[in-house]
Amino acid sequence: MKTVPRNLVSLSVSTPDGIFTAHYSERGLAGINFPSKQNPAATREPENVPTKIQAWHRLTSAALKRVVAGEAPGKFPPFDLSAGTEFQCAVWQAMLQIQSGQAKSYGEIAQAIGKPKAVRAVGGACGANPIPVLVPCHRVIAAGGKIGGFSSDMNWKRTLLKREGVIVS
Template sequence: MRWAVFDSPIGALSVAADEAGVCRVHFGRTDGVAGAAPADPVLDVALAELRAYFAGELSRFTVPLSVRRGSEFERAVWRRMTRIPYGQTETYGAVAAALGDRQAARAVGVACNRNPIPVIVPCHRIVGAGGKLVGFGGGLPRKRHLLELEAAVALRQAWS
């Protein structure tokens, strides 16, 4: 794995890539990674897209991803996350129902917590019943920031 660090408005994000694509995003600096890695095509795209996302200029990531872990259910949840439109949210229960098991809301939460590529695979778009802001591996202030960023950009796009 190759790593680079992106200093974002929600703090440092350590981004890892393997031969197939981005395989990990970690909140904070990963030990031994000081900053940007030497030129790496996948990491270059990932960092450029993260820069554009936080500037409100990108609403859909296109960088290739490499997901090699997770149960079949977790992978289904992660795929579902990528289908939640930018600037919108779904509840854990709605995601569970969309995957065919209305009783699996807690399991959806566990899958969100195990998401290896947060921000790019937008687990922050999944909220509690009634839109309540709950659960996020990066902490609720980061989740709030991401949702507020997307809501403001989506509003600006809708009104322009």
């Protein structure tokens, strides 16, 4: 993955599970961070950003709160996935097709993007997903209903799946 320098605007989203941080480029939502103890503060106050981004952030906040509650997200802001490779974007796009309460295996995702043997690589692309929760990488599990892995806290994956009613072994 190449790191293109971009000016990102960071804003906070308060949820019952803590404060997420959302990052916006001029193209749309570019990243989300899980709450962390050192509380990665927003770089700006919402009043001081372009109204376009304020509108995106309202959509992000609402969608994030719903998914964290185990509900369908509703409307998304535009996503800026320009940091990803072509392969990663294909995987992320496939993940967006998984509805709330459903799950697919890494193998099924590989098949869905027409590269049935790129199974391990799909796992790598999941870990590189810059917009967790909204791009639902937590709904990608291992074959046979096993939980699989997660980049950050495995607890988040278990919690989100459980709230959506997905049973894993």
